[in-house]
Amino acid sequence: MKKIALIVFLLFFAFIPSVFAHTGLSSSVPEDGETIQEEVEQVTLLFNSPIETMITLKVTDEIGVEVPVAEITVDDKEMKGIMELPLTTGNYQVNWKIVGQDGHPIEGEYSFSIERSETELEEPKDSMEPHPDNAVEDLNEETILREANLDSTATNLMIAVAFILIAVIAGVVLWLFGRGGK
Numbered sequence: 001m002k003k004i005a006l007i008v009f010l011l012f013f014a015f016i017p018s019v020f021a022h023t024g025l026s027s028s029v030p031e032d033g034e035t036i037q038e039e040v041e042q043v044t045l046l047f048n049s050p051i052e053t054m055i056t057l058k059v060t061d062e063i064g065v066e067v068p069v070a071e072i073t074v075d076d077k078e079m080k081g082i083m084e085l086p087l088t089t090g091n092y093q094v095n096w097k098i099v100g101q102d103g104h105p106i107e108g109e110y111s112f113s114i115e116r117s118e119t120e121l122e123e124p125k126d127s128m129e130p131h132p133d134n135a136v137e138d139l140n141e142e143t144i145l146r147e148a149n150l151d152s153t154a155t156n157l158m159i160a161v162a163f164i165l166i167a168v169i170a171g172v173v174l175w176l177f178g179r180g181g182k
Contacts, residue, residue: 023049023100025108026077032110039086040114043094045079052099057081062091089116 029044030036043059053074059067059081068084079098090113097107 022102022104023047023051023098023106025096025110028094028110030112033112035113035115037116038114039088039116040083040092040112041086042080042082044081045094045096047077047079047098047100050076050101051079052101054099055079056095056097058095059083059087060093060095067092087114089114 024047026046026048028046030040043057045057051074055072055074057069057072057079059069061067067087069081070084071082073080073082079096081094091111092114093109093111095107095109097105099105
């Protein structure tokens with residue numbers, strides 16, 4: 001009886017990592033719910049595990065009209081959608097569908113807003129001076145990577161807690177089986 005309990009425990013223990021293997025959205029640029037003051041030329045989605053190239057990315061405006069995405073690229077955990085024309089003032093929703101590395105199809109959505117002031121709208125687009133937004137973009141990419149590392153750490157912690165919990169349960173089950181034989 002102890003051998004059967006041990007085999008069941010080991011089989012259960014062997015399949016635990018697959019429970020936590022589903023891919024999910026870690027972060028995005030623009031972020032969900034964010035209101036920004038500049039045009040958006042691309043949306044970037046970072047997932048917590050690698051994704052396959054079978055993807056869909058749709059951006060719609062506040063009245064539900066789809067905004068053309070010129071190019072969609074996938075690189076490991078990152079999906080980028082480069083807009084045909086920059087997104088201007090308004091509310092936008094991003095709908096995505098991916099296939100995780102584990103083969104499971106996953107979909108989601110998030111939204112963001114762009115609010116530009118009158119003076120920003122009159123600024124010439126092709127200025128020869130370096131634009132401070134590049135520093136913000138670099139900071140956003142650094143934030144995305146930091147959040148991805150935090151998500152990875154949280155996932156590893158959940159797996160460790162699950163393993164400990166299973167070990168405790170298995171110990172109790174084995175102890176109970178041991179008591180029943182006496």
